[in-house]
Amino acid sequence: MKRIAFILILIVSTVQVFAQDMNYIKRTINTLCGTSFGGRGYVHNSRDKAARFIARQYAETGLRTFAGAPEYFQEYTFPVNTFPNRMDLVIGKKTLEAGAAYIVDARSSGFRMDERSKMQRVNLSRVKDTAAWTKLQADFKPGKVYCLQHLDTLAKRLHRSAASLLESLPAACYIVPQHAKLTWTVSTGVIPATVLYVADTAMPRGRKVTVNVEQKFLQDAPSKNVIGYIPGTEFADSFIVLTAHYDHLGKMGARAIFPGANDNASGTAFNLALAKYFAGKPPRYSVAFIATSGEEAGLLGSQYYVQHPVFPLEQIKLLINIDLMSDASDGITIVNAVQQRRAFDTLSRINRSMQLLSAVKSRDNAPNSDHFPFTQAGVPALFIYANGGKGYYHDVFDKPKEWSMNRVPEVFRLLTTFIEQQ
Numbered sequence: 001m002k003r004i005a006f007i008l009i010l011i012v013s014t015v016q017v018f019a020q021d022m023n024y025i026k027r028t029i030n031t032l033c034g035t036s037f038g039g040r041g042y043v044h045n046s047r048d049k050a051a052r053f054i055a056r057q058y059a060e061t062g063l064r065t066f067a068g069a070p071e072y073f074q075e076y077t078f079p080v081n082t083f084p085n086r087m088d089l090v091i092g093k094k095t096l097e098a099g100a101a102y103i104v105d106a107r108s109s110g111f112r113m114d115e116r117s118k119m120q121r122v123n124l125s126r127v128k129d130t131a132a133w134t135k136l137q138a139d140f141k142p143g144k145v146y147c148l149q150h151l152d153t154l155a156k157r158l159h160r161s162a163a164s165l166l167e168s169l170p171a172a173c174y175i176v177p178q179h180a181k182l183t184w185t186v187s188t189g190v191i192p193a194t195v196l197y198v199a200d201t202a203m204p205r206g207r208k209v210t211v212n213v214e215q216k217f218l219q220d221a222p223s224k225n226v227i228g229y230i231p232g233t234e235f236a237d238s239f240i241v242l243t244a245h246y247d248h249l250g251k252m253g254a255r256a257i258f259p260g261a262n263d264n265a266s267g268t269a270f271n272l273a274l275a276k277y278f279a280g281k282p283p284r285y286s287v288a289f290i291a292t293s294g295e296e297a298g299l300l301g302s303q304y305y306v307q308h309p310v311f312p313l314e315q316i317k318l319l320i321n322i323d324l325m326s327d328a329s330d331g332i333t334i335v336n337a338v339q340q341r342r343a344f345d346t347l348s349r350i351n352r353s354m355q356l357l358s359a360v361k362s363r364d365n366a367p368n369s370d371h372f373p374f375t376q377a378g379v380p381a382l383f384i385y386a387n388g389g390k391g392y393y394h395d396v397f398d399k400p401k402e403w404s405m406n407r408v409p410e411v412f413r414l415l416t417t418f419i420e421q422q
Ligand SMILES: [Zn+2]
Pocket: 263, 296, 394
């Protein structure tokens, strides 16, 4: 009886600990997705608010700072194109909703229009070759609005990407009807054209249009990686590093916010919870936490870190990057698992013996998140993402309420057990 009671208490207390961790993760995701955090992008420097929030969490948790990142901050800059205010599109009688019905190409220049004008339809499926495409572009006039139909057909015919075809377009506004899901991004460069992708299901009839897009290119947008650590009890000079990017796409005009709940408020919150967990129970190896920025602009924070590490990269025993951690109903995928076979096998074994997740999948390395610059520098690294949910990605629907957090506590247990076994 006594023994059973003891085991019961142990199980109940473990469940309570993880319930606490989960509550903290959910609360933190909500905070990071709040309106005042502006999608952790570049308009009104809102990602800086997120950086300060993360630093406060580190401080409360008691993480130590490195000399190279005083007050947890490693600062750097990069160029970025932004859409800080006006973003209007009216076609026919219909005012379209930014983010939901259309997105601006992130490389776009601004466009101003005082009076409604006529949109000219251009059927690109009639353009036969590169010469004809070059000739056609010469006819586009500044200040005018064109609807480019069948851009994908032309791209296929010329063996080029649709995105690259838009680079040479002269300054004017181009409406591109799109059948695929609207997926936004961040650009570090600008093209002369203003390009609006309109969901074909939202494309109204009518030719009269009003377009106003306010754009601002920031040459040196200040950014911060947020870095702290917990010293290990036995091998203090050797580090397990946990990374997660906290930046997202920010705002597209004054109204549309891309909250990035799954991408990657979830991973940021998950790592902050791991920091709290290990602060109370330090493992044998030191654990460093790097909340990176600039990921959506091209892994720029992790690239900068690799070039300016705050302790030698050789001291990293293993780096684990978390990006997209809101629903693990279908398990997790581990990128670079092929190259890090031993770590992958250990994680799989723990998963089987503790019966945590339905699948732990292995994937070859790919430049799809912040682990990548580290692997290029020879650092042993894994990238873990969760599989599940409705597929909202880089759109205005990636909100906390859309994600179940199903099986995320199991991923938490898998990683804490794995790190404790090192
Ligand atoms: Zn992303």
